[in-house]
Amino acid sequence: xxxxxxxxRRFNPESGEPAYWADYDVDLPPERSVLDGILQVKDRxxxxxxxxxxxxxxxxxxxxxxxxxxxxxxxxxxxxxxxxLGRDGVITVEPMGNMPVVKDLVTDMxxxxxxxxxxxVPWLVPAEEPPxxxxxxxxxxxxxxxxxxxxCIHCGVCVSACLSLEVDPDFIGPAALAKAYRFVGxxxxxxxxxxxxxxxxxxxxxxxxxxxxxxxxxxxxxxxPMNQIMRLRRKATGDYGIKDSNxxxxxxxxxxxxxxxxxxxxxxxxxxxxxxxxxxxxxxxxPSAIRQLVEALPTVIQGLKSGKVTPKKALVHPKLPDxxxxxxxFEEVESHDERxxxxxxxxxxxxxxxxx
Amino acid sequence: MPQHDVLVIGAGxxxxxxALAAAETGASVGIISKVHPVRSHSNAAQGGxxxxxxxxxxxxxxxxxxxxxxxxxxxxxxxxxxCREAPHELLELEHLGVTFHRDERGRLGKRAFGGASAAxxxxxxxxxxxxxxxxxxxxxxxxxxxxxxxxxFSTALVQDDEGRIAGVVTRNIKDGSLELFAxxxxxxxxxxxxxxxxxxxxALICTGDGIAMAYRIGAPLMDMEMIxxxxxxxxxxxxxITEGARGEGAHLYNAQGxxxxxxxxxxxxxxxxxxxxxxxxxxxxxxxxxxxxxTVALDITVVPRKRIHEALREIVNxxxxxAGVDITREPIHIKPGxxxxxxxxxxxxxxxxxxxxLYAAGECACVSVHGGNRLGANSLLDTLVFxxxxxxxAAQAVSGMGMPEPSRSSLQDEDRTIQAxxxxxxxxxxxxxxxxxxxxxxDKYVAVFRDEAGLNSALEIVRRLKDEAQNVAIDxxxxxxxxxxxxxxxxxxxxxxxxxIVISALExxxxxxxxxxxxxxxxxxxxxxxxxxxxxxxxxPELSYSPVTMTQWEPQERTY
Numbered sequence: 072x073x074x075x076x077x078x079x080r081r082f083n084p085e086s087g088e089p090a091y092w093a094d095y096d097v098d099l100p101p102e103r104s105v106l107d108g109i110l111q112v113k114d115r116x117x118x119x120x121x122x123x124x125x126x127x128x129x130x131x132x133x134x135x136x137x138x139x140x141x142x143x144x145x146x147x148x149x150x151x152x153x154x155x156l157g158r159d160g161v162i163t164v165e166p167m168g169n170m171p172v173v174k175d176l177v178t179d180m181x182x183x184x185x186x187x188x189x190x191x192v193p194w195l196v197p198a199e200e201p202p203x204x205x206x207x208x209x210x211x212x213x214x215x216x217x218x219x220x221x222x223c224i225h226c227g228v229c230v231s232a233c234l235s236l237e238v239d240p241d242f243i244g245p246a247a248l249a250k251a252y253r254f255v256g257x258x259x260x261x262x263x264x265x266x267x268x269x270x271x272x273x274x275x276x277x278x279x280x281x282x283x284x285x286x287x288x289x290x291x292x293x294x295x296p297m298n299q300i301m302r303l304r305r306k307a308t309g310d311y312g313i314k315d316s317n318x319x320x321x322x323x324x325x326x327x328x329x330x331x332x333x334x335x336x337x338x339x340x341x342x343x344x345x346x347x348x349x350x351x352x353x354x355x356x357x358p359s360a361i362r363q364l365v366e367a368l369p370t371v372i373q374g375l376k377s378g379k380v381t382p383k384k385a386l387v388h389p390k391l392p393d394x395x396x397x398x399x400x401f402e403e404v405e406s407h408d409e410r411x412x413x414x415x416x417x418x419x420x421x422x423x424x425x426x427x
Numbered sequence: 428m429p430q431h432d433v434l435v436i437g438a439g440x441x442x443x444x445x446a447l448a449a450a451e452t453g454a455s456v457g458i459i460s461k462v463h464p465v466r467s468h469s470n471a472a473q474g475g476x477x478x479x480x481x482x483x484x485x486x487x488x489x490x491x492x493x494x495x496x497x498x499x500x501x502x503x504x505x506x507x508x509x510c511r512e513a514p515h516e517l518l519e520l521e522h523l524g525v526t527f528h529r530d531e532r533g534r535l536g537k538r539a540f541g542g543a544s545a546a547x548x549x550x551x552x553x554x555x556x557x558x559x560x561x562x563x564x565x566x567x568x569x570x571x572x573x574x575x576x577x578x579x580f581s582t583a584l585v586q587d588d589e590g591r592i593a594g595v596v597t598r599n600i601k602d603g604s605l606e607l608f609a610x611x612x613x614x615x616x617x618x619x620x621x622x623x624x625x626x627x628x629x630a631l632i633c634t635g636d637g638i639a640m641a642y643r644i645g646a647p648l649m650d651m652e653m654i655x656x657x658x659x660x661x662x663x664x665x666x667x668i669t670e671g672a673r674g675e676g677a678h679l680y681n682a683q684g685x686x687x688x689x690x691x692x693x694x695x696x697x698x699x700x701x702x703x704x705x706x707x708x709x710x711x712x713x714x715x716x717x718x719x720x721x722t723v724a725l726d727i728t729v730v731p732r733k734r735i736h737e738a739l740r741e742i743v744n745x746x747x748x749x750a751g752v753d754i755t756r757e758p759i760h761i762k763p764g765x766x767x768x769x770x771x772x773x774x775x776x777x778x779x780x781x782x783x784x785l786y787a788a789g790e791c792a793c794v795s796v797h798g799g800n801r802l803g804a805n806s807l808l809d810t811l812v813f814x815x816x817x818x819x820x821a822a823q824a825v826s827g828m829g830m831p832e833p834s835r836s837s838l839q840d841e842d843r844t845i846q847a848x849x850x851x852x853x854x855x856x857x858x859x860x861x862x863x864x865x866x867x868x869x870d871k872y873v874a875v876f877r878d879e880a881g882l883n884s885a886l887e888i889v890r891r892l893k894d895e896a897q898n899v900a901i902d903x904x905x906x907x908x909x910x911x912x913x914x915x916x917x918x919x920x921x922x923x924x925x926x927x928i929v930i931s932a933l934e935x936x937x938x939x940x941x942x943x944x945x946x947x948x949x950x951x952x953x954x955x956x957x958x959x960x961x962x963x964x965x966x967x968p969e970l971s972y973s974p975v976t977m978t979q980w981e982p983q984e985r986t987y
Binding site: 083084085102113114115117118119121123124125126127128129130131132133147173174175177180181188189193194195197201204205206207208209210211213214215217218221222224225253257259292 | 462463465466467468470471518521522523524526527528529530531532533534535536551552554557558561562565566568569577601630631632664666667737740741744745748749751857858859860901902903904905906907908909910911914
């Protein structure tokens with residue numbers, strides 16, 4: 072047995088007092104969980120500490136919290152490891168972020184997470200009537216493919232960690248968008264294009280994600296929500312050519328075109344190319360592109376001020392010495408008829424490692 | 428006062444299925460759950476759902492396997508209904524959007540499971556329960572007509588003067604307010620009671636609330652002595668390793684490296700019924716052939732890695748996170764652990780209990796389709812088939828009926844009870860202490876092997892704990908999310924469950940299914956081929972018997 076100190080963020084809405092930190096000592100072997108620690112405190116010392124928990128096995132998704140500032144399930148965070156990461160060995164436990172706190176470690180998931188889930192039309196809209204007396208026939212890989220999104224337990228840990236949500240509380244968010252992929256990737260659903268168009272056009276939709284990987288790092292079920300968002304984007308652009316008013320389409324095209332040509336990001340051209348569907352010249356004459364360019368002028372001026380863009384940098388951008396290699400990667404990837412998608416249920420944990 | 432034609436308590440698979448079925452008839456439906464519906468313990472059903480869908484298979488074969496698995500205590504009319512309706516139910520789920528595994532032709536793929544004469548278990552990796560639960564919740568979000576009461580804790584069923592169900596008293600966990608719901612019919616779908624055991628595979632919410640609430644108003648409980656110990660649970664924590672692992676080909680070994688199932692079930696080996704495998708393991712452990720931590724070994728490394736990743740991923744995670752074992756590379760230590768209660772509130776094939784207007788479905792009910800031992804992957808089927816049947820029947824039965832007016836005195840009684848708990852001085856023992864003593868007692872005396880002396884000890888302890896539970900200490904005096912007071916209420920529910928189990932186990936003087944009496948080691952069809960019912964009659968529980976319904980399968984010797 073080892074002794075650990077849990078520093079728990081307490082808040083009682085009935086007391087009229089602000090939230091405060093309280094320290095509790097627990098004795099548990101290091102391989103037991105932070106949840107076991109909290110339950111021990113409740114059992115022995117103070118049963119008024121509120122935390123949702125049920126299965127103890129990372130299946131029910133109840134016990135999302137922040138441990139030493141990092142969003143996680145308390146039940147599958149080992150107390151010994153948490154202590155090593157805490158300041159002076161003290162483990163801080165506080166409620167999840169991006170959500171109102173109800174009491175102690177309990178947050179209002181309904182007001183944030185479930186509202187966002189309901190935003191994405193979270194049920195199958197069948198493409199056709201179910202076949203009489205039998206199942207829909209769909210490729211085995213398609214079902215495996217959406218299983219990664221189905222593995223989401225709606226714990227809210229990614230919602231808590233999402234940096235875009237911090238800036239834009241209206242962002243649909245990682246969990247709800249992963250849920251959307253579960254339908255967009257499902258061959259039985261008949262609304263793929265409408266769903267994608269909706270999520271691309273929404274200013275708080277798929278292009279509101281900043282690609283920061285926070286949700287991928289914290290997800291306890293390896294759902295990798297950001298990957299699902301990127302797949303929504305690839306389907307929106309690659310499969311349906313959806314050109315959205317948020318310019319997500321043009322921005323992605325601009326990015327890949329620049330990389331294919333120079334190998335590194337040519338910042339001065341990113342903005343104009345984004346408004347031209349990836350091209351510097353073509354598409355720039357559209358009225359909407361001109362309007363967007365004018366709207367982007369403050370950004371351009373800021374870039375000039377900060378030195379990120381200079382007249383010289385705007386005109387000359389060096390290619391990588393081995394730019395041909397980069398081009399070969401593009402050629403290789405584009406030579407496949409189908410996109411190569413990574414999925415844990417297909418390749419397992421050891422991606423790239425030789426299978427036995 | 429909220430009013431509904433049909434009020435469902437519990438939002439796992441049985442509850443959600445019942446609510447959807449009732450709503451489809453046009454009834455006004457409410458569904459109450461003490462946790463958010465997707466937190467329900469149906470989530471933990473990993474392996475799959477049985478259905479004789481393949482033209483090579485037949486419902487009769489499925490039914491016979493179930494009857495044999497039940498050690499002939501299951502009611503054959505109910506089993507026939509479940510197995511006949513299984514393919515339709517499975518297809519309905521698929522049509523709603525469940526992402527079932529496919530074979531290379533794009534048809535539904537299946538795996539082998541214990542106690543079955545054909546592979547007929549349909550699955551989503553090893554998250555089948557979760558996948559179905561989430562898809563049903565998708566439908567609930569779609570049907571705005573079904574009113575969801577999420578995080579409401581039900582404390583008591585209310586009857587009218589004639590004894591017909593009239594409503595439910597429920598506490599809103601978010602603000603502590605107590606509400607009286609009026610309902611023409613109430614469907615209990617509150618799940619099992621595994622928390623009365625320690626360790627258990629069951630979640631912390633599985634405290635037998637519905638079973639106890641029904642018991643308290645006189646509904647008989649049936650087959651309560653039949654408690655399933657699952658053969659593969661992690662020592663200590665009690666977490667579940669799916670039977671799907673053995674279905675995919677994993678082997679069991681004792682500490683001497685012997686594949687011991689050869690001795691106990693030479694034909695079915697690791698895929699014998701759960702009671703058989705659990706008894707075999709416990710015998711090996713008791714006779715000194717287990718590992719020092721009181722376990723045997725489950726070797727999943729014989730399953731190809733690609734297959735593990737697509738079909739057993741959750742188990743990879745559980746092994747890694749909770750036992751520090753990479754199951755793709757080394758065996759994992761397991762033992763039998765509390766998992767499921769075959770018994771529950773006695774119902775007919777429509778889910779009706781003997782209390783007019785009160786229904787039960789899923790683990791809290793006893794139809795009885797599982798008898799003395801439930802087959803793996805029959806529990807999801809039970810929840811769905813009898814959840815739907817209960818919802819349909821209840822909605823039809825109450826159409827045209829006037830809304831009952833439950834007496835407000837029931838609300839005041841419950842309020843007084845709760846206030847008394849909250850305002851109590853902290854003199855008694857803690858809820859956690861009583862719960863720990865109960866769990867250890869049940870796991871010691873009412874487990875795989877039982878005898879009269881042990882069961883009497885258990886009964887004595889349970890009755891003492893019931894007294895002590897009247898005076899537990901309470902730390903939390905607040906209204907918002909007061910889990911302390913809920914814990915005290917759950918403890919009383921659990922003790923009612925425990926008492927019913929021990930009394931029934933003492934009564935059954937034979938060995939059948941999961942109930943093995945060392946003092947009565949043989950099955951005795953002459954005297955005990957019957958259900959034991961226990962009903963609370965005032966203070967003292969009263970025992971009675973009901974016959975087992977036989978249709979076409981006479982009892983035979985049971986070997987695997």
